[in-house]
Amino acid sequence: MSPPQDYPSPVSSQEQDPRNPDIRSxxxxxxxxxxxxxxxxxxxxxxxxxxxVHLDLSQPMKGQQSQMDILLKVLRKRRKIVVIxxxxxxxxxxxxxxxxxxxxFTTLRSEHKLKASGKxxxxxxxxxxxxxxxxxxxxxxxxxxxxxxxxxxxxHQMLSTLGHEGRLLRLYTQNVDGIDVALPSxxxxxxxxxxxxxxxxxQLHGGLxxxxxxxxxxxxxxxxxxxxxxxxxxxxxxxxxxxxRTDHAGKRSHGIGRLRPRIVLYNEHNPDxxxxxxxxxxxxxxxxxxxxxxxxxxxxxxxxxIVREMCGVVRGRRDGIAVxxxxxxxxxxxxxxxxxxxVVKGASDKVAHQWSEANRGxxxxxxxxxxxxxxxxxxxxxxxxxxxxKVIDHGIPTPSASPHPKPAKIFLKIKVPPLAKGRPITNxxxxxxxxxxxxxxxxxxxxxxxxSAKPPAKRTAVKRPAKxxxxxxxxxxxxxxxAYRETKKMSTTKSPRKDGSDPAPHTxxxxxxxxxxRNNGPVQKPGMPMFSDFPNLHKPPAISIDxxxxxxxxxxxxxxxxxxxxxxxxxxxxxxxxx
Numbered sequence: 001m002s003p004p005q006d007y008p009s010p011v012s013s014q015e016q017d018p019r020n021p022d023i024r025s026x027x028x029x030x031x032x033x034x035x036x037x038x039x040x041x042x043x044x045x046x047x048x049x050x051x052x053v054h055l056d057l058s059q060p061m062k063g064q065q066s067q068m069d070i071l072l073k074v075l076r077k078r079r080k081i082v083v084i085x086x087x088x089x090x091x092x093x094x095x096x097x098x099x100x101x102x103x104x105f106t107t108l109r110s111e112h113k114l115k116a117s118g119k120x121x122x123x124x125x126x127x128x129x130x131x132x133x134x135x136x137x138x139x140x141x142x143x144x145x146x147x148x149x150x151x152x153x154x155x156h157q158m159l160s161t162l163g164h165e166g167r168l169l170r171l172y173t174q175n176v177d178g179i180d181v182a183l184p185s186x187x188x189x190x191x192x193x194x195x196x197x198x199x200x201x202x203q204l205h206g207g208l209x210x211x212x213x214x215x216x217x218x219x220x221x222x223x224x225x226x227x228x229x230x231x232x233x234x235x236x237x238x239x240x241x242x243x244x245r246t247d248h249a250g251k252r253s254h255g256i257g258r259l260r261p262r263i264v265l266y267n268e269h270n271p272d273x274x275x276x277x278x279x280x281x282x283x284x285x286x287x288x289x290x291x292x293x294x295x296x297x298x299x300x301x302x303x304x305x306i307v308r309e310m311c312g313v314v315r316g317r318r319d320g321i322a323v324x325x326x327x328x329x330x331x332x333x334x335x336x337x338x339x340x341x342x343v344v345k346g347a348s349d350k351v352a353h354q355w356s357e358a359n360r361g362x363x364x365x366x367x368x369x370x371x372x373x374x375x376x377x378x379x380x381x382x383x384x385x386x387x388x389x390k391v392i393d394h395g396i397p398t399p400s401a402s403p404h405p406k407p408a409k410i411f412l413k414i415k416v417p418p419l420a421k422g423r424p425i426t427n428x429x430x431x432x433x434x435x436x437x438x439x440x441x442x443x444x445x446x447x448x449x450x451x452s453a454k455p456p457a458k459r460t461a462v463k464r465p466a467k468x469x470x471x472x473x474x475x476x477x478x479x480x481x482x483a484y485r486e487t488k489k490m491s492t493t494k495s496p497r498k499d500g501s502d503p504a505p506h507t508x509x510x511x512x513x514x515x516x517x518r519n520n521g522p523v524q525k526p527g528m529p530m531f532s533d534f535p536n537l538h539k540p541p542a543i544s545i546d547x548x549x550x551x552x553x554x555x556x557x558x559x560x561x562x563x564x565x566x567x568x569x570x571x572x573x574x575x576x577x578x579x
Contacts, residue, residue, distance in 0.1 A: 050315065050341060057346025057354075068354065070342055074321055075355045078290040080169040081162060082283060082314075084307055087175055088295025088326060089348045093150040095143075095177045099297055108139060124268035127260075130230035137227040140261050144208055144224040147177045151368060154352035155294070160185045163200050169288050170279065171201045172306060174296060176263045178209040190219065190262065192275035202279055203272075204303065206263040213238060215257025222261060232258040270302075280306055284313050287320075294325040294348050304335070311339045325351055 055067035074081070087097040097103045098119075108118025112135040120126070126136040152160070156179060162168040163185035173180055181188045181201050188201040190210050211222045213235035226233040235257040245251050264270045291307075291314045298304050314320035324330045325344045344351060 050338070052338070052340050053342055055342060055344045055346075057344065057350045067342065070321070071323065071344060071351065072355060072358045074290050074292070074323060074342075075158070075162075075351075076359065078321075079167050080286065080288040080290070081167055082170050082172070082288045082291045082310055083159060083168065084172045084291070084293045084296065084303065084310070085159075085175065085180070086294070086296025086298075089153060089155045090150070090175055090177055090179055090295075092153045092347070092349050093156075093177075093179060095146055095150055095175075095179070097295075099299070104139075112138070119266070123266045126265070127232070133232070134230040137229065137232075140208070141224045141227055143177075144222065147179065147208060150177065150179055152179055152183060153349055154356070155348040156180055156183060156186075158352040158355055159183075168200060169286065170198075170283050172204055172303075173201060174204050174300070174303060176203075176205055176207050178207040181207065181209070192272040192279070194275045194278050196278075196282060198275075198279050198282070202276060204264075204276065204300075205270075206261075206272075208261055208263060210262040211259050212262045213257040213259055215255065216241075218257075219262070220259075226259065227261070232260060235259055280309070284309060287317060288314055289317060289319060290314060290321050290323070292323045292325060294351075296326070297328065298331050304331075308335050308339070315339075315341070 053067050053070065055064055055071060061068060087095070087103075091097055096107065098105050100106075105118040108114065108121055109116070112118075112121070114120060114135070120132070121136050121139050126132040159168060159171060159180065160183040163171075163183075168185075171180065171186060180186050181203070186201045188199045188203055190203075190207070192198070192202065208222055210219055212219055216235060216238055218235060218237045238256040242253050242256055246253050270276070288310070291310045293307055293311075296303065298307060311322040314322050321341045322339060323342045323344065324340045325346070325348055327345065327347065329345075330336060330340055330343055
């Protein structure tokens with residue numbers, strides 16, 4: 001038998017010859033067959049190297065069309081856009097920013113004759129002295145008047161359109177002016193919940209549209225007239241609660257809280273910190289496809305962290321893109337190295353105008369914008385010319401196919417036999433029981449003393465149809481005759497014994513000895529005839545047997561059983577006796 005082909009047996013001389021390529025290949029094949037196959041690694045395409053492109057909106061678009069196409073593609077095609085906005089998007093609405101040459105940090109210093117920067121008025125230490133508190137109240141009151149007169153900018157309208165289309169995943173705003181949250185598709189909730197669903201706009205530093213009590217945390221709409229002078233206004237809810245407690249209940253006062261604008265100052269705790277962390281975590285898990293950081297210098301550590309993590313997740317996608325939009329260059333540092341795909345230098349409103357022109361659509365206008373346009377142009381009339389439908393001559397039309405007739409519905413009248421009007425099973429069982437009792441007891445089943453009992457009605461014989469010839473022959477061959485019935489009746493009765501005495505009643509069988517029960521008869525003793533108990537058994541002729549053999553014969557006879565019926569052949573008897 002030849003060895004299997006998988007395991008060849010090479011000659012010893014060939015086995016030691018390393019120069020033979022056939023032997024080396026066979027050894028390598030054998031070793032490869034014995035080894036466990038290694039799973040094939042999935043070919044992963046190496047990510048394309050990302051480069052940062054720049055777009056300057058102050059320069060002509062010639063030579064920058066490819067960068068503009070990238071920006072417009074983000075604004076028109078992306079489905080999950082995250083926008084992190086700062087005060088720069090509200091400058092065109094009349095709200096100054098903070099750190100520019102014309103920002104609040106510069107102007108407030110000269111207005112309130114501060115020794116340091118106007119940043120001091122946005123610090124939590126403003127409530128330590130009366131002068132700083134009064135300056136803070138004046139600043140808040142003037143800023144509230146600017147916000148009430150401001151209108152949403154073009155960039156605000158673009159964000160509102162993105163939110164209305166469902167492509168703006170989240171807007172993280174650092175602005176406290178509340179212009180963005182006033183738009184219908186950019187609404188927010190105050191306070192922010194720690195569990196979703198969350199609003200589309202998240203205020204990172206609060207807003208001037210609400211004021212809060214420092215004691216009971218009661219929220220109410222902001223009233224700028226209350227914030228005048230060094231004393232913060234009292235909380236009306238706390239005043240009523242304290243009055244009920246002291247005047248009616250006779251208890252001591254727990255104090256009355258003071259109102260303050262619900263904005264987050266430097267060096268104080270953000271009340272929505274946990275909720276903002278939950279929203280950011282949820283947005284990171286959803287993996288947005290674009291992030292736009294606009295109008296912020298990113299000096300706040302919390303905002304820097306959000307931007308860094310969001311850009312990392314977005315750029316982790318193959319089609320993700322991170323965009324920086326600002327008049328100034330992006331921040332420097334190790335954490336923001338290689339963080340942007342597109343850097344746009346210019347105002348945010350210019351980006352919105354480029355988007356509206358490329359979109360070739362109509363933006364929603366407010367009533368004030370419509371009135372302003374009427375004052376410049378006059379009465380506006382919209383005329384829509386109805387387009388006439390062109391009549392195309394297709395020639396002589398081909399007639400349609402003849403309609404196929406529907407098959408006629410044929411109704412066949414089928415006579416269905418009526419259902420058998422049977423009787424309930426309870427009636428049948430009751431009648432069968434009565435019939436059995438009547439046949440068993442006869443007339444005795446009825447009450448003889450009851451004169452009202454009626455004799456059972458005679459059953460009339462039902463005429464049956466004549467049987468066929470083959471059925472008659474079969475019944476005739478198995479017909480019970482009168483003589484057969486008489487014979488069967490006599491066999492069932494007890495016949496008297498031969499001596500004329502009546503048969504004895506049935507008695508239990510007498511006990512037998514173990515040897516008699518084993519031999520099916522009485523025990524054979526020496527000297528007794530061997531076949532005396534079996535008269536029907538044919539007796540064989542006498543055979544001369546020695547006394548020794550005879551004694552052994554009777555011993556074996558006691559252990560063996562002889563059938564009482566039939567005749568035994570001579571040879572079988574002789575052999576049994578001799579053996």
